[in-house]
Each structure stands twice: as C-alpha cells, then as structure tokens.
Amino acid sequence: MMNKLLIPKLYYKDIYSINYKKLKDKNITYLLFDIDNTIADNRENKPSKEAIQLINKLKKDFTIILVSNALPLRAKRFGQELAVDYYAFSIKPLKNTYKKIISKYNINPSNIAAIGDQLYTDILGANKMGITSILIDKISNNESIITKLNRIRENIIIKKYKIIERGHYND
Template sequence: MSKLYPWAEAASAYQIDYQKEYDNGVRGVLFDVDNTLVRHGEPATKQAKELFEHLRSIGLKTCIISNNKEPRVSPFAKEVGSDYIYKAGKPSVRGYEDAMKRIHTTPDTTIFIGDQIFTDIYGANRAGIRTYLVQPIHPKEEIQIVLKRYIERIVLFFYHRRNKR
C-alpha cells in the first residue's frame, strides 16, 4: 500500500517550494500535464509558463511525462520550454527512467508532481522518485479517471490516518 502513498501533498503544483527542493539537492522536476498543470487538453497558461521560467532560473531541469500522444504533449512542452516524454506508459517505470536520462538526474535528485495516485504517484514511487500529489485543477475528467478517484479517496484515507500517528 505504501507505494501508492505520496511523499508529500500540495494544493497545487504552483504552491510547491521549488527553491527549498533545489537547496535540498533536487535538480530535476518531472510533471504530469493534464489536471496537474492545466485543465485537460488546454494549452500552457501564463501561470505554467512562468512556473517553468522560475524553475529554470533556480537551476532545475524539467521534463513532462504524460500518457497522452505527442500532438498533446509536444506543443505544451514547447510553450513552457521543457523536455517531454509522451505515451510514457505510466505507471510503468520506463517513462520515469527515460525522463531522468533526458534531464541527467537520478531518483535521488528528482521529484515528480502529479494528480493521480494509480498512475502518477504509483509509477514514480516504483521508480524511486519522491512524489507530490496535487489536487486536480478541475473536477471535470474522463469517466475512467472519475471512477479511479473514488478508490483514491480510500487510499488517501489510510495515508492520512497513517500520517496522523
């Protein structure tokens, strides 16, 4: 069960203290896109572009890792100035490992930010990467994701109960 638990939670990818992460040795940040950085299918927002600019300014390398196809991921990555992996096969560790190779980091120097436990968090945990679970940006999601959210609530119940101890 612990492979499903995030290392930390944040209200948003935009509220994480990336400078603190950098000061603690992190050199790379992997991101999910849809409902983590923007609403499903939307292009990069001004807020997303500013975040990636900030990350570069403090010395962090980035890679977007998505199960979506290249026509969705590539334009977004270009807009924010990030490397990317499309059709990553999350929760397989392959996509996470490929992303770390691209940005020349290791599991010890990388963090992952995503909004789904069973793909994002589980896969990154299996790859040995510290994870941040963020709240979905928008409640409107595909039906298969909506169904997974019910099960995620159960996982988070036990995660929060464990953390209270």
C-alpha cells in the same frame, strides 16, 4: 494491505504553492511534471500565462520535463509552449518512461521530484523508481472515464488509510 508506494512524499495545493526552495535544498535538480489537471485543466489545449511564468522561473534551478499519459499531440503542444522536454503516452505508473529519462540525462532518482494529481499514476510511478513524489490537488473535475474510475479507488484508499488529509498541505 495497502501498497505503501501510493503514499506521496509531499502534498501541496497546486504547482504554485510547492516549496521549490526546499526541493532545491534537498539536491533535487530535475522536476517531472504531469500535464492534465496538474499544469492545466484538461479542456485547455495550452498552458496558461501563469504556468509559463512559473516554469520559466523554475528553469533557473531545475531541468523541467513533462511526463504525461496524454496523447502525443497534446504533450507536444505543452512541451513546445513551455520550451521543455516532454514524454507523451508515458503509461505511468509503469517504469519505462522514468527509466528512459534517467538514462538519457544520466541522473540519479534521488535528484528527481515528480509532480502530479493522481495516486495510481503519478505517485505510484515515482515511488516505484525512488523518485520524490509530490501530490497536488486536481485542477478540475473534468476527467476521462479511466481517470474517474481511478479516482474512485483513490478516494477509498485515501479515506481508509488516511494517506493524506485534503487541504492539509506540507510547508
């Protein structure tokens, strides 16, 4: 039986095509971004100009927080470049980091959306917390062995249960 918590609430091509206005209209005020393959290719060690521009624009309507399973140095560099709060080594899909954020900011999961490229970390973690989960297509195929193994599981379940249709995005 499939775990329903693996189903993303919304699905977009990338962070640039997400309908942020729709999120704002649904009283989402906090956006949790994954870093690797969501904001940047794993080989890049800082955010692109395009990413910095987007995040700066979003700051008008949302509080932006990076929630990454990456090592502290990498998360720190992105956090500093984007001038946002960041959490490294989050061990998504475990609840710890989400709980920390909810308590630090004193917010409700219904006001949060989490954006990432992996079902078994980003989407599962957000759904477990009642956070609006948003899947995007990975930026590149450059991934760690662990992620590649997750992708095998992910691709099987996506096909078997038609969780999403690649390329069929939300409005």
